[in-house]
Amino acid sequence: MADAKVLPFDDDRSRSGGASRPARRRTGAGGGSGGRGDGTAAPVSALPGTQVPEGSGPLPEAGEAAREPEESGPDASGPPDGGWERRIAGGLAFLRRRVTGDYEVDEFGYDQELTEQVLMSALRPLAEKYFRVEVKGIENIPSEGGALIVANHSGTLPLDGLMLQVAVHDHHPADRHLRLLAADLVFQLPVVNELARKAGHTLACAEDAQRLLESGEIVGVMPEGFKGIGKPFGERYKLQRFGRGGFVSTALRARAPIVPCSIVGAEEIYPMIGNAKTLARLLGFPYFPITPTFPWLGPLGALPLPTKWTIQFGEPIPTDGYPQEAAEDPMLMFNLTDQVREQIQHTLYKLLVQRRSVFF
DSSP states (O other), rough: OOOOOOOOOOOOOOGGTTTTTTHOOOOSSSOOOOEOOTSEEEEOOOOTTTTOOOOOOOOOOHHHHHHHHHHHHHOOTTTTHHHHHHHHHHHHHHHHHHTOOOOOTTTOOOHHHEEEEEEEIHHHHHHIIIIIEEEOOOGGGSSSSSSEEHHHHHHSTTTTHHHHHHHHHHHOOTHHHHHEOOOGGGGTTTTTTHHHHTTTTEEOHHHHHHHHHHTTTTEEEETHHHHHTTGGGGGGGGGOOTTTOOHHHHHHHTTOOEEEEEEESSSSSOOOEEEEEHHHHTTTTTTOESSTTTTGGGGGGSOOOOOOOOOEEEOBBBOEEEEEEEEGGGHHHHHHHHHHHHHHHHHHHHHHHHEEEEOO
């Protein structure tokens, strides 16, 4: 593909009224503008024997007042400042870089340009219009340096992780990016595997998490795992076990703060009223959900309910005050894990009390 020459759309020479307008503007008390038959500006002199009062200017030519606002307004032939032209040019440049391979990915496969311009653009309407996600406490995520966000997990399908990524990306004043730790199953599924890597997700292991934190990234983890996302509807908003506290040990080694995060609204998008365990084993899934709409309505039953979401980030728990060997202390890890879990659970209950409705 041959490179095309891109012309700047904000060139002053392409805009109307750029050079002729100063010639039509009045200057001084005794000056003015007149009109000839051909419509060009000409100097006007006082008639012999006529005195012009000091400080007064000539009367405007008939119709001049009507023409002036017309010429000073934006060009009606296209959108102001060439907005859509720039968007088209940017899209074509993006496609050219994709075809020619002129883009960068990090050692984990994260493609920042693709994530920002494509994946986030696709997920943003779902977050803003469908789930109407309300974000609170975003200032608790540090503006620089590594941090570990620990959140509850629910919803039958892991949409809560994607909405969490959009919330950090779009609402943090420092434009930070969330790198989620995902289960093995995510990287075993075709297409999903590649998209997850491109979006910045990586395998949920201590080594990868520590490397990301030490390089100054925001890392997200949902310690409940499949126990949280696949729990029945009757146990909604009741946190499951947080594993053995491996995320706390990773944060201690990287000396990164832990930011508890509570998500309300995801539990009701797919109310799980049953689990076809035999079918799940045949397919290699941890569970096979049965909801009021799935599988009874077929593909239509896979549409999530439009619940109202709230994502709240709590106050960070610092870890840089502990000695280096604290990461090997099982009692400390247990206490910190329990502290994070209790803070998330307490915030969930508080948000549920404040919620007016599941859908509003």
